Amino acid sequence: MHKKIGGVVTLGVLFFVVASATPGQSRDSELDAHREVETLQRQRAHAWTILSSIVPASGNKQAGLFSGWFNEAEVFAAKDQRIGQRRVPFPGLPIGSSAPAELRLNHYGDAPLITFVHYNFPAYRHIRQHQLYREDRLQEIGRAGENDATFPSMKTIPPLPSNAAAMMTGWWPIDAKGLTPMPVWDPHTTELKAGGNNYTSWKRMVAIEADDSFASEQSPALVFAGRTFPAPRRVRLDDLVHVKVDRSMALRLMADTGSRKAAVLVLGRPLQAGDYLALVGLHIFSAESLTGIWGTFWWHDQPMEGSFAQDRPDGMKGAWRNYLMDTTSDAMLPREPDGSARICFNPWFEAKFPDGGQGTGVTSNCVSCHSRASYPTIDFLPVRRGYPEPLNDPAFATGRVRTGQLWSVANPPVR
Numbered sequence: 001m002h003k004k005i006g007g008v009v010t011l012g013v014l015f016f017v018v019a020s021a022t023p024g025q026s027r028d029s030e031l032d033a034h035r036e037v038e039t040l041q042r043q044r045a046h047a048w049t050i051l052s053s054i055v056p057a058s059g060n061k062q063a064g065l066f067s068g069w070f071n072e073a074e075v076f077a078a079k080d081q082r083i084g085q086r087r088v089p090f091p092g093l094p095i096g097s098s099a100p101a102e103l104r105l106n107h108y109g110d111a112p113l114i115t116f117v118h119y120n121f122p123a124y125r126h127i128r129q130h131q132l133y134r135e136d137r138l139q140e141i142g143r144a145g146e147n148d149a150t151f152p153s154m155k156t157i158p159p160l161p162s163n164a165a166a167m168m169t170g171w172w173p174i175d176a177k178g179l180t181p182m183p184v185w186d187p188h189t190t191e192l193k194a195g196g197n198n199y200t201s202w203k204r205m206v207a208i209e210a211d212d213s214f215a216s217e218q219s220p221a222l223v224f225a226g227r228t229f230p231a232p233r234r235v236r237l238d239d240l241v242h243v244k245v246d247r248s249m250a251l252r253l254m255a256d257t258g259s260r261k262a263a264v265l266v267l268g269r270p271l272q273a274g275d276y277l278a279l280v281g282l283h284i285f286s287a288e289s290l291t292g293i294w295g296t297f298w299w300h301d302q303p304m305e306g307s308f309a310q311d312r313p314d315g316m317k318g319a320w321r322n323y324l325m326d327t328t329s330d331a332m333l334p335r336e337p338d339g340s341a342r343i344c345f346n347p348w349f350e351a352k353f354p355d356g357g358q359g360t361g362v363t364s365n366c367v368s369c370h371s372r373a374s375y376p377t378i379d380f381l382p383v384r385r386g387y388p389e390p391l392n393d394p395a396f397a398t399g400r401v402r403t404g405q406l407w408s409v410a411n412p413p414v415r
């Protein structure tokens with residue numbers, strides 16, 4: 001698996017050289033606008049390539065789905081894995097499980113999602129070898145580590161190898177029988193709220209059908225989070241990437257507060273064997289450039305429409321074709337049409353962030369926030385836009401330890 005992403009790396013480095021040679025200063029000339037479109041296209045093509053290098057060629061078959069990846073709980077475990085030790089099958093333990101409850105970042109809020117973090121082998125090995133899961137190690141780096149290349153008054157963890165990658169996946173619980181309501185993000189019909197735009201505020205709902213027992217295009221009325229949706233469109237579960245829940249996975253997930261809350265909100269009961277988890281959102285970070293290459297994917301029932309559908313390669317098969325994508329590798333460039341800093345967010349993960357002065361999660365950018373990842377633990381909100389402002393941002397204070405863009409490393413579970 002890591003070999004494949006390794007293969008993509010060469011391409012990525014080439015791409016990065018081209019991208020950074022593209023100036024973005026003058027907003028006025030047509031030539032600049034043209035260059036920005038070109039840059040974006042190249043970035044998009046690359047992000048699709050990264051996704052196709054890590055999903056199984058067989059399309060949506062769950063066997064082998066991300067089998068070479070390590071769950072966050074393995075990466076940040078107090079003890080190393082022993083050879084031959086039985087691993088928890090994919091998708092592993094929910095986000096934050098390796099830390100005691102009081103040390104976890106708040107992952108669920110009012111609109112919980114079943115969420116996992118995964119690392120490829122090079123990322124796993126790097127974090128284990130350098131003991132970056134330990135707080136005392138980060139403290140030692142704070143005292144005697146290398147200075148950060150971009151912010152020399154800060155320290156930094158040993159740089160991640162360029163073939164390291166991490167993923168965040170978000171899943172919707174699906175009833176094995178009957179219809180499960182699921183919100184769909186349609187940005188143009190959504191009234192944006194300053195308090196954040198979590199999925200309970202989205203306008204449209206589809207009805208996911210796990211068995212084939214319903215014959216019509218539309219489902220009967222469904223109630224979700226207190227709202228009635230008269231005739232949601234019916235969607236087959238096979239149109240989403242999904243995994244089947246067995247007894248031990250149900251037990252593992254229901255021991256986690258956020259996942260349990262998600263199941264009860266959607267299904268009206270805890271998850272049980274026979275249910276499914278359907279992939280609704282996927283974040284990928286690839287360490288192939290200094291600020292990282294970031295790609296984000298979300299499911300849509302009209303996946304051929306709009307700018308986020310563009311550039312999808314024919315090689316993407318099956319249900320993977322039903323995900324929209326956006327990507328970025330810079331907190332500012334290429335700029336938005338109104339001249340403001342580049343936006344790149346996932347409706348499932350970031351839309352819920354409230355406006356703290358510079359905009360809500362729907363104007364956020366992966367690089368802008370992840371560049372702030374640093375130890376000691378610091379709040380990742382409010383959303384900021386554009387390049388870092390070291391003088392106005394405590395995340396860039398002298399002596400802090402930058403953690404290679406990874407927020408999970410900035411919040412070490414082993415104390």
Ligand code: HEC
Pocket residue numbers: 095096105117166167168283284285294295296344345346350353364365366367369370380381382383384405406407408409
């Ligand atoms: C406002 C801040 C913010 C923004 C914007 C943001 N993230 Fe994150 N992200 C986080 C935090 C905080 C975590 C850590 C969650 C945890 O493990 O507790 C995280 C975790 C991740 C992880 C898992 C590895 C890690 O760093 O722990 C990936 C991969 C990721 N985000 C990708 C993305 C992508 C892709 C985007 C843009 C589409 C994005 N993020 C936008 C804050 C942000």
